[in-house]
Amino acid sequence: MSDPVLELKDVSKYYRVGRGLFGTKKMLRALQPLSFAVARGEILSIVGESGCGKSTLGKLMSFVTPVTTGEVTVDGKTVHSLTDRTGRDVRRAVQIVHQDPYAALNPRKTVGSILITPIVANHLGNRQEAKRRAVELLELVGLHPAANYLGKYPFELSGGQRQRVVIARALTVNPKVIVADEAVSMIDVSLRQSILTTLKDLRTRLGVAVVFITHDLALARHFSAGHNTMVMYAGQIVEYGPTEEVIENPRHPYTAILRSTVLDPDPDVVHDSGLKALPGELPDLNVEIPGCPFVNRCPLASDICHTHQPHLQKDLTGRSVACHTPIEWSDVSGGEMLASATLFD
Numbered sequence: 001m002s003d004p005v006l007e008l009k010d011v012s013k014y015y016r017v018g019r020g021l022f023g024t025k026k027m028l029r030a031l032q033p034l035s036f037a038v039a040r041g042e043i044l045s046i047v048g049e050s051g052c053g054k055s056t057l058g059k060l061m062s063f064v065t066p067v068t069t070g071e072v073t074v075d076g077k078t079v080h081s082l083t084d085r086t087g088r089d090v091r092r093a094v095q096i097v098h099q100d101p102y103a104a105l106n107p108r109k110t111v112g113s114i115l116i117t118p119i120v121a122n123h124l125g126n127r128q129e130a131k132r133r134a135v136e137l138l139e140l141v142g143l144h145p146a147a148n149y150l151g152k153y154p155f156e157l158s159g160g161q162r163q164r165v166v167i168a169r170a171l172t173v174n175p176k177v178i179v180a181d182e183a184v185s186m187i188d189v190s191l192r193q194s195i196l197t198t199l200k201d202l203r204t205r206l207g208v209a210v211v212f213i214t215h216d217l218a219l220a221r222h223f224s225a226g227h228n229t230m231v232m233y234a235g236q237i238v239e240y241g242p243t244e245e246v247i248e249n250p251r252h253p254y255t256a257i258l259r260s261t262v263l264d265p266d267p268d269v270v271h272d273s274g275l276k277a278l279p280g281e282l283p284d285l286n287v288e289i290p291g292c293p294f295v296n297r298c299p300l301a302s303d304i305c306h307t308h309q310p311h312l313q314k315d316l317t318g319r320s321v322a323c324h325t326p327i328e329w330s331d332v333s334g335g336e337m338l339a340s341a342t343l344f345d
């Protein structure tokens with residue numbers, strides 16, 4: 001990859017979820033070891049059903065939660081503990097924006113204080129410089145005239161305005177990557193588009209990379225058009241590559257089924273098209289299974305899928321798929337693509 005800024009190497013996450021027989025620890029495998037990188041200024045969408053590990057991955061890459069195994073690095077540097085002062089610069093290079101703008105802001109602090117405090121605390125300017133920077137950031141995230149917002153309390157703002165303040169706060173420490181975890185899912189549908197545009201503008205204006213975590217394939221297609229999309233299933237990456245390739249000509253049967261279930265035919269339509277329930281259930285993450293985690297829901301499964309776990313393999317188009325029986329596409333007439341498998345019936 002050209003110019004990676006954030007790299008995850010064999011990163012996994014197990015949560016302790018109680019005690020089993022004889023007091024043994026019961027662990028839930030939220031993420032299998034996975035590796036990928038985010039390039040400077042890249043937009044990467046991460047999509048998948050509820051429980052597939054998207055938020056866990058977002059928390060690991062922004063140093064909110066420690067990894068169980070593996071390593072997360074920013075410009076080749078890592079942190080050895082999430083509270084280690086020497087790793088502060090590395091940690092603050094990745095900022096996370098959560099879905100709930102109501103819970104994210106201290107109701108007793110003004111917008112000015114919310115933005116000025118981290119700038120001063122991180123020695124990025126004195127109070128006067130911090131105030132100037134706060135105004136700049138509010139303008140940047142689309143709150144005009146910015147000076148009017150400094151004295152406001154969160155309760156005086158709409159959900160969309162609060163989320164803009166949350167994004168401005170993330171920018172106070174000059175991050176290299178913003179992880180937006182379902183950042184518009186609690187925002188009124190009519191305001192989503194403009195917040196997404198603001199996030200995209202940050203990439204253009206500041207060169208910051210944006211990792212966009214969503215359960216909504218249509219939003220991913222829209223937001224990361226021209227960039228990359230990763231599809232997750234049961235704590236694993238099942239498909240990864242250029243957004244148009246992954247979503248228009250999916251090679252993993254899971255991506256294909258998601259696509260046929262949820263997508264609006266118009267790629268420019270942004271609306272609430274969350275994943276509908278697929279037939280079957282996610283596998284039990286408490287149990288280690290030998291084969292592919294999707295095997296019980298997969299219409300293309302063959303014998304090997306029950307016994308051997310498929311690994312992510314890159315094809316000639318630069319897309320990676322973890323599947324023993326990936327869908328083959330062929331160009332039949334003047335660019336029209338035809339799948340070998342009829343998953344869309």
Ligand SMILES: Nc1ncnc2c1ncn2[C@@H]1O[C@H](COP(=O)(O)OP(=O)(O)OP(=O)(O)O)[C@@H](O)[C@H]1O
Binds near residue numbers: 030050056285
């Ligand atoms: N702190 C925790 N302790 C125990 N299990 C957890 C914890 N956080 C997440 N999990 C479990 O890890 C798995 C992955 O959860 P995660 O929240 O990362 O998925 P997700 O794809 O983001 O889903 P959602 O969109 O519903 O948040 C789930 O089975 C979840 O119940």
